[in-house]
Amino acid sequence: xxxxxxxxxxxxxxxxxxxxxxxxxxxxxxxxxxxxxxxxxxxxxxxxxxxxxxxxxxxxxxxxxxxxxxxxxxxxxxxxxxxxxxxxxxxxxxxxxxxxxxxxxxxxxxxxxxxxxxxxxxxxxxxxxxxxxxxxxxxxxxxxxxxxxxxxxxxxxxxxxxxxxxxxxxxxxxxxxxxxxxxxxxxxxxxxxxxxxxxxxxxxxxxxxxxxxxxxxxxxxxxxxxxxxxxxxxxxxxxxxxxxxxxxxxxxxxxxxxxxxxxxxxxxxxxxxxxxxxxxxxxxxxxxxxxxxxxxxxxxxxxxxxxxxxxxxxxxxxxxx
Amino acid sequence: xxxxxxxxxxxxxxxxxxxxxxxxxxxxxxxxxxxxxxxxxxxxxxxxxxxxxxxxxxxxxxxxxxxxxxxxxxxxxxxxxxxxxxxxxxxxxxxxxxxxxxxxxxxxxxxxxxxxxxxxxxxxxxxxxxxxxxxxxxxxxxxxxxxxxxxxxxxxxxxxxxxxxxxxxxxxxxxxxxxxxxxxxxxxxxxxxxxxxxxxxxxxxxxxxxxxxxxxxxxxxxxxxxxxxxxxxxxxxxxxxxxxxxxxxxxxxxxxxxxxxxxxxxxxxxxxxxxxxxxxxxxxxxxxxxxxxxxxxxxxxxxxxxxxxxxxxxxxxxxxxxxxxxxxxxxxxxxxxxxxxxxxxxxxxxxxxxxxxxxxxxxxxxxxxxxxxxxxxxxxxxxxxxxxxxxxxxxxxxxxxxxxxxxxxxxxxxxxxxxxxxxxxxxxxxxxxxxxxxxxxxxxxxxxxxxxxxxxxxxxxxxxxxxxxxxxxxxxxxxxxxxxxxxxxxxxxxxxxxxxxxxxxxxxxxxxxxxxxxxxxxxxxxxxxxxxxxxxxxxxxxxxxxxxxxxxxxxxxxxxxxxxxxxxxxxxxxxxxxxxxxxxxxxxxxxxxxxxxxxxxxxxxxxxxxxxxxxxxxxxxxxxxxxxxxxxxxxxxxxxxxxxxxxxxxxxxxxxxxxxxxx
Numbered sequence: 005x006x007x008x009x010x011x012x013x014x015x016x017x018x019x020x021x022x023x024x025x026x027x028x029x030x031x032x033x034x035x036x037x038x039x040x041x042x043x044x045x046x047x048x049x050x051x052x053x054x055x056x057x058x059x060x061x062x063x064x065x066x067x068x069x070x071x072x073x074x075x076x077x078x079x080x081x082x083x084x085x086x087x088x089x090x091x092x093x094x095x096x097x098x099x100x101x102x103x104x105x106x107x108x109x110x111x112x113x114x115x116x117x118x119x120x121x122x123x124x125x126x127x128x129x130x131x132x133x134x135x136x137x138x139x140x141x142x143x144x145x146x147x148x149x150x151x152x153x154x155x156x157x158x159x160x161x162x163x164x165x166x167x168x169x170x171x172x173x174x175x176x177x178x179x180x181x182x183x184x185x186x187x188x189x190x191x192x193x194x195x196x197x198x199x200x201x202x203x204x205x206x207x208x209x210x211x212x213x214x215x216x217x218x219x220x221x222x223x224x225x226x227x228x229x230x231x232x233x234x235x236x237x238x239x240x241x242x243x244x245x246x247x248x249x250x251x252x253x254x255x256x257x258x259x260x261x262x263x264x265x266x267x268x269x270x271x272x273x274x275x276x277x278x279x280x281x282x283x284x285x286x287x288x289x290x291x292x293x294x295x296x297x298x299x300x301x302x303x304x305x306x307x308x309x310x311x312x313x314x315x316x317x318x319x320x321x322x323x324x325x
Numbered sequence: 326x327x328x329x330x331x332x333x334x335x336x337x338x339x340x341x342x343x344x345x346x347x348x349x350x351x352x353x354x355x356x357x358x359x360x361x362x363x364x365x366x367x368x369x370x371x372x373x374x375x376x377x378x379x380x381x382x383x384x385x386x387x388x389x390x391x392x393x394x395x396x397x398x399x400x401x402x403x404x405x406x407x408x409x410x411x412x413x414x415x416x417x418x419x420x421x422x423x424x425x426x427x428x429x430x431x432x433x434x435x436x437x438x439x440x441x442x443x444x445x446x447x448x449x450x451x452x453x454x455x456x457x458x459x460x461x462x463x464x465x466x467x468x469x470x471x472x473x474x475x476x477x478x479x480x481x482x483x484x485x486x487x488x489x490x491x492x493x494x495x496x497x498x499x500x501x502x503x504x505x506x507x508x509x510x511x512x513x514x515x516x517x518x519x520x521x522x523x524x525x526x527x528x529x530x531x532x533x534x535x536x537x538x539x540x541x542x543x544x545x546x547x548x549x550x551x552x553x554x555x556x557x558x559x560x561x562x563x564x565x566x567x568x569x570x571x572x573x574x575x576x577x578x579x580x581x582x583x584x585x586x587x588x589x590x591x592x593x594x595x596x597x598x599x600x601x602x603x604x605x606x607x608x609x610x611x612x613x614x615x616x617x618x619x620x621x622x623x624x625x626x627x628x629x630x631x632x633x634x635x636x637x638x639x640x641x642x643x644x645x646x647x648x649x650x651x652x653x654x655x656x657x658x659x660x661x662x663x664x665x666x667x668x669x670x671x672x673x674x675x676x677x678x679x680x681x682x683x684x685x686x687x688x689x690x691x692x693x694x695x696x697x698x699x700x701x702x703x704x705x706x707x708x709x710x711x712x713x714x715x716x717x718x719x720x721x722x723x724x725x726x727x728x729x730x731x732x733x734x735x736x737x738x739x740x741x742x743x744x745x746x747x748x749x750x751x752x753x754x755x756x757x758x759x760x761x762x763x764x765x766x767x768x769x770x771x772x773x774x775x776x777x778x779x780x781x782x783x784x785x786x787x788x789x790x791x792x793x794x795x796x797x798x799x800x801x802x803x804x805x806x807x808x809x810x811x812x813x814x815x816x817x818x819x820x821x822x823x824x825x826x827x828x829x830x831x832x833x834x835x836x837x838x839x840x841x842x843x844x845x846x847x848x849x850x851x852x853x854x855x856x857x858x859x860x861x862x863x864x865x866x867x868x869x870x871x872x873x874x875x876x877x878x879x880x881x882x883x884x885x886x887x888x889x890x891x892x893x894x895x896x897x898x899x900x901x902x903x904x905x906x907x908x909x910x911x912x913x914x915x916x917x918x919x920x921x922x923x924x925x926x927x928x929x930x931x932x933x934x935x936x937x938x939x940x941x942x943x944x945x946x947x948x949x950x951x952x953x954x955x956x957x958x959x960x961x962x963x964x965x966x967x968x969x970x971x972x973x974x975x976x977x978x979x980x981x982x983x984x985x986x987x988x
Contacts, residue, residue, distance in 0.1 A: 090917075091914070091916035091917060091918070092914075092915050092916060092917060092930075092945050093914065093916065220914070221912070221914055221965055221966035222912060222913075222914055222939075222940065222944075222966065223911070223912040223939070223966055224966065225965075225966060225967045228912060228966075228967065230977075231967050231976070232976060232977045232980045232981075233980070254965040255965075302921055306918050306921040306922050306963060307921065310832045310835060310836075
């Protein structure tokens with residue numbers, strides 16, 4: 005597929021209409037794929053394989069501002085792209101979207117955590133991953149090491165592609181709200197302890213925020229000395245924990261559940277569960293809603309219909325206890 | 326640094342009984358910026374205000390904090406006081422130590438502590454206050470009345486007589502409402518139609534009144550003085566300008582399956598019909614669900630027979646957009662669904678009817694031409710049982726029914742009983758009641774006449790069960806005064822069903838952002854002092870939409886609402902709210918979220934050149950139309966980057982208050 009993509013890109017770039025293409029190149033480790041803007045002359049560095057899990061749509065804010073570019077988007081990335089177009093963060097007409105086929109992306113951490121050490125290279129053969137290590141070659145099934153976000157795959161359709169290259173596959177398994185339901189079933193004290201435990205690992209590296217396509221503010225309130233809250237997050241560890249809660253509320257209704265927050269977190273905090281809880285609530289209160297399904301949507305929290313629940317729903321659902 | 330004066334009010338004993346006002350004034354002296362702090366018995370009195378003015382001059386105060394009642398009460402008073410002493414009115418902060426403190430605390434120490442905290446928060450906020458200036462907005466001199474019953478008609482007439490244009494939007498094909506369905510009215514027993522129809526005609530002929538029938542409010546934007554309404558005029562498939570109301574079409578229509586809503590669905594009518602003889606507008610309407618032409622594409626008899634050529638099967642719903650300065654809600658009521666009360670066999674026997682159904686049976690224009698007959702076999706009844714409080718005065722936790730008293734049922738039941746006895750002395754009439762409520766002019770005399778002169782059998786007690794036994798209805802009830810069970814074999818049972826707000830009220834309330842109580846009655850701006858105004862500025866209340874009431878009360882309230890509307894429309898311009906939103910262009914993302922939550926349509930976007938240390942270039946930025954913004958703050962809480970802020974209630978002011986409280 006990579007070859008087909010590169011050939012097509014060569015054609016498109018040759019037209020001179022585009023300043024470049026947002027894609028991936030190979031990084032330092034066998035699993036690492038580095039996002040970048042590629043021009044005609046460095047196209048041969050471009051790589052597309054099972055490790056290109058990161059969502060590239062957010063790079064378009066900076067790179068498609070006053071020029072036209074080509075973007076390689078997986079089916080799930082399209083939702084973020086649409087959402088950012090809705091919010092006027094990306095000019096749709098400045099981007100030529102090539103939908104790239106995706107059959108689920110691999111989580112390098114999962115391979116390592118599976119006990120495979122000294123990895124020097126990886127190759128794919130159908131559903132099998134052949135892993136070269138210092139201690140010989142090992143084989144594992146792709147399905148066992150997919151990224152968490154692929155397990156709640158939103159489907160194989162590209163919701164915004166100008167053209168599609170390659171086949172996709174829906175890799176979702178089971179109920180994506182399983183963990184949220186588990187948290188819902190906890191007592192408030194248990195849930196508080198769970199999140200205090202998770203969030204205490206946070207080192208405030210801001211990777212979640214920087215990776216999040218919904219966190220696209222020109223100036224984040226946490227970076228704005230005039231907001232009156234930027235120092236609060238640093239006041240003590242409890243206030244710092246609230247950073248994530250506030251962030252979840254800021255992206256409520258706009259989060260496409262792309263899973264970048266958790267994928268990017270170096271501390272392995274399951275941040276996406278905060279967002280997914282809100283998504284579940286929105287769906288239950290206002291009917292199923294998928295942010296980024298199409299450009300120009302009004303999300304339920306900033307929209308109003310006569311069928312909307314009255315505020316008393318909070319009490320009915322056992323809130324306020 | 327501000328120079329702040331703190332003024333703690335006793336409000337007689339309202340505050341001073343639970344809050345140590347001297348301790349509050351003393352504690353506030355230590356707050357940063359506070360240069361003067363005192364207490365007084367009634368700050369709102371002339372002496373209290375003079376004290377504030379004097380302190381402003383003596384100490385060169387730049388702002389004042391008044392610790393008193395809710396700002397809804399006296400904020401305006403103290404702002405005027407501040408202005409008269411040369412301060413900007415927005416340099417006044419109220420710490421509500423009455424409603425939010427003294428009235429809800431019993432313990433002096435607790436109350437005092439909380440009052441001090443609330444005052445500190447107000448001081449903290451005041452430090453970040455800035456002088457604000459209010460603009461003005463023009464008033465559209467036209468009123469919209471929603472609902473064309475007696476309430477709406479009366480309000481419209483009174484407003485129109487004052488010289489202002491009024492549009493009445495009525496959802497059914499004719500105005501008249503519930504009153505048009507009534508036979509006689511208590512306590513005078515005059516014919517309802519005879520006193521209503523002249524008013525209907527007057528409204529129709531009034532040059533300032535425009536009746537938009539068979540129409541509903543589709544959407545509304547704007548604010549007091551400047552509402553924009555979109556009204557959906559439903560297709561009636563008749564050209565209103567051509568139809569003469571001759572009624573030939575209604576006679577020719579071969580479809581006879583539609584139920585006559587005006588007669589409480591007791592008889593059938595054609596698919597094309599005029600609701601009743603005195604309908605206004607006197608124009609037919611086609612019920613597309615029943616019409617053979619709409620169902621099969623054939624027929625068209627009405628069209629062939631209409632000499633005016635008024636039948637128009639192609640007619641579509643029409644959207645009318647108009648501007649209004651004031652809106653009157655007069656949506657009225659409907660009787661509750663009696664089918665949920667099957668203990669009274671309402672679903673089992675057609676001879677169990679509701680009062681409004683009975684009203685139509687007794688009416689000369691009704692389904693039986695005014696003959697009192699049983700709906701089942703059209704035979705003359707000899708025993709009639711009336712049951713009061715069906716669905717009214719139910720306990721809060723009851724599965725069905727309403728907690729409130731519907732107010733009119735005691736009187737109309739006495740009326741029904743009296744009318745039956747008057748016309749048919751051979752009929753025995755029994756009334757089961759909890760207690761007869763007759764607090765109105767000539768009401769008790771009326772009720773006593775029913776008992777004493779007309780020999781109506783009033784039984785204090787409720788009915789447990791009505792069962793159908795052959796042609797009879799077996800009524801089982803209790804007589805509490807005699808302490809015994811009563812069994813009556815009745816021919817008819819009449820249920821005095823509770824009334825509830827019209828089902829359209831809830832969605833209308835949401836559209837108008839006018840608050841409602843749990844029973845869907847519109848709430849008043851103040852239950853005693855502002856009974857005909859909604860808390861939403863520019864929205865007024867008329868008739869049962871606000872709560873159960875009889876015709877004289879409705880007419881009185883309708884006039885009161887009209888007076889308020891006239892007071893508003895007589896103004897050429899209104900002072901705008903100075904506390905409006907504005908976007909900080911340095912951090913605005915232009916994401917459009919604020920625009921979507923703005924109920925007033927005050928936010929638009931423009932491409933603006935931005936020069937900040939971090940960014941130079943053109944960017945999409947939100948801009949607020951300050952004349953339209955009402956300062957609700959929806960945009961400020963929606964904005965993810967905190968770019969949107971509300972003057973007078975900035976994020977920093979609110980954070981300062983929170984910090985002061987948490988200190």
